[in-house]
Structure formats: C-alpha cells, structure tokens
Amino acid sequence: MSAHPSPAKQPAEPDAVAPPADCPICPRLAAFRHEWREREPGWHNAPVRSFLPREGAGSVRLLVVGLAPGVRGANRTGRPFTGDYAGDLLYSTLKHFGFAAGEFEARPDDSLHLVGAAITNAVRCVPPENKPTGQEINDCRRFLSPTIESLPSLRAIVTLGRIAHDSTLRALGAKLKDAPFSHGGTHEVGGFLVASSYHCSRYNTNTGRLTEAMFHDVFANVAEHLKVQP
Numbered sequence: 001m002s003a004h005p006s007p008a009k010q011p012a013e014p015d016a017v018a019p020p021a022d023c024p025i026c027p028r029l030a031a032f033r034h035e036w037r038e039r040e041p042g043w044h045n046a047p048v049r050s051f052l053p054r055e056g057a058g059s060v061r062l063l064v065v066g067l068a069p070g071v072r073g074a075n076r077t078g079r080p081f082t083g084d085y086a087g088d089l090l091y092s093t094l095k096h097f098g099f100a101a102g103e104f105e106a107r108p109d110d111s112l113h114l115v116g117a118a119i120t121n122a123v124r125c126v127p128p129e130n131k132p133t134g135q136e137i138n139d140c141r142r143f144l145s146p147t148i149e150s151l152p153s154l155r156a157i158v159t160l161g162r163i164a165h166d167s168t169l170r171a172l173g174a175k176l177k178d179a180p181f182s183h184g185g186t187h188e189v190g191g192f193l194v195a196s197s198y199h200c201s202r203y204n205t206n207t208g209r210l211t212e213a214m215f216h217d218v219f220a221n222v223a224e225h226l227k228v229q230p
C-alpha cells in the first residue's frame, strides 16, 4: 500500500480565468519558460494556475496573492508555493489557522489541501531573478482581476509583498495611496479586507525581516475578521 494515498483532486481553475499554457503576452517571460522547458523538460514550465480548495471556488473566503512562481518552486511543480522554501511558512501558517489541512510535502500530489482559501500569483509565469517588470505585472493583471471576480464568497485577501499588494489594489480599482502597503496593514477595499505582509521568501525569513510570529499575526487578524463576516 502506498505511504501517500492519492489526494482528492483539486478543481481546475476555469479557463476563463487562467492563462493558456503557451500565453505569449509577455515575450521575455515566454522566452524564459521556453529556455527552462529545454533545460528541464519534466518540469511544469508554464503559467501556474491558482490553487483552489477541493470544495471549489464558491467556498473561497480568503485569497492569498503572491508575487510569481519560483523557478524551482511552482515553475517546477505547477502548484503555487510548492517546491521551494516559501511554501514552508505559508502552508504551516494556513494550517495553523484552519485554512489548510493535510501534510505539506512540497509536491503537488501531497495530501495538503486548502480549506476556504485559494492561492494565486500577481504574475503567473516565472520571471528571471524573481523580478517581473512593471509591464509584465500590468499585463498579467488581466488574469488576477477575473480570478478575484470568480470567487463569490471572497471576504479577505492577503497580499504577500508590495508588488502583489499594489497589483491587487489596481485589480480592485483602488488607488494605491488609499491603501498603501505596510507589513501588518489592513484596509477595506471594494468590500474586502486587504491585509498585507512581507513576502514569506527565504530571504525575508533568513534576514529576520519576516518572522513566523509576524506572519501569524497577519493571518490571525484575517481569521478574526472572517469569524464575524457573513
């Protein structure tokens, strides 16, 4: 018997919301995907679809918006925050607050699943050196905006890092000056609680810019907020 029973399959992100596997809109990122496809043909090497709970988009009350796939993380495995360090803190925190269950083993076929939460990225393709250009961030918002609109029960959004925060605000039609990024900051935007955090990258945690306690505080706030939301 397998030590890892097959997890229930997560519902696929609808095509109307997800980029096509060969999305050509950002030429630099499309070329980078092709380069990695040549180097690592067994990897995902395509835009990464949002991670949804088994119960489907209708059950999502919390959306986490990251920056972009990591080259050896989601770009390799095809699931957001899976395969590199950034997922360790994110998924342990989501589990701590009841937004995920199962075991996170950094593989898309592990038993980890989301509960009332979804995860997406502001930019769906891996950028060189984790740095998308302003144009690429703006271009990929055509997928972030409908992702938000496709979640009818959504009440709160956690943005990881300034780029994800600013792109989310723009996707919601808000002005950046009305809800500026700050770690631990919360704003009501377009009927949602938007809570911002430093990104849970290895760099930020290694340098002490983001501690587990600081990250937990962000999600504790959101969990409290969701308790009193219909």
Ligand code: SF4
Pocket: 019, 023, 024, 025, 026, 027, 029, 030, 047, 123, 124, 125, 136, 139, 140, 143
């Ligand atoms: S980053 Fe977004 S818009 Fe750009 S090529 Fe990838 S999926 Fe398309």
